[in-house]
Amino acid sequence: MKKWLTIGLVVVFVVALAGCGKAKENTEGAPEEITYSIATDASYAPMESMDKEDIVGLDIDFLAEVMKEAGLKYEVRNTGWDPMLLSVKAGKEYQAGISSISITDERKQTYDYTVPYFESENMIITREGSPIKSALDLKDKKVAVQLATTADTLMSKIMGNDNSSLKKFDSNTIALLELQKGGVDAVVADFVVILDYIKKNPKEKFVSIEDKVNFTSEYYGILLPKGSDLKAKLDPAIKKVVESSKYKEAYKKWTGKDLDTTKLLEQYK
Structure with a gap:
């Protein structure tokens, strides 16, 4: 009896060990589908913003098409900018971030x-009648930017990182409110944010200023932790969606402009 009991216990132990190496299964025996958690900073209309309890915007519509194309389940949560960066870096609670995040060499060291x-560039917003004509005219002005964005980097180089006239806020929403109440002479942010704000505030008499010399094209990408296996799943889906009519429709809906993918597609070569 002891011999058979020992053998039986060994068999149970081996089976238990074998089960530990398997993916979690549902009641029908198929592996449970992963739901990816994606962070965003929903204060960047028209790319991502809050509509009551819903996160809406071009990034959100684009992401829906990409995840559908990739066959992946997901959820998007509004975390704010800095928490998004920190949580995606850790790669535990959130596996990706989408929030008009420019691809930079500095960020590539961490993510x-x-x-x-998406192709973007920074733009200046100021009031009608302002003498500001370019980014260099901002050197002796009071300027607001969102902290830790490419606008922050650009204006820190032009004005000096310790310049007290360069005001850095947690969101573009607060930066633009600072302009509206007269606390600064101008705000620098991505062109879609600037144009959307001017459109929604016609009585304020704001104007936009392009500077293609000091503000060159930059590109948004979905942010991932280092070594993420999501990149291999998302890249083919993104390329397909970028060339689709769905993306053109969403782009027109949220920006009011026709989508030109010429320079964007060159990045895929």
């Missing part, structure tokens, strides 16, 4: 990115 999906 991986998908292929780019």
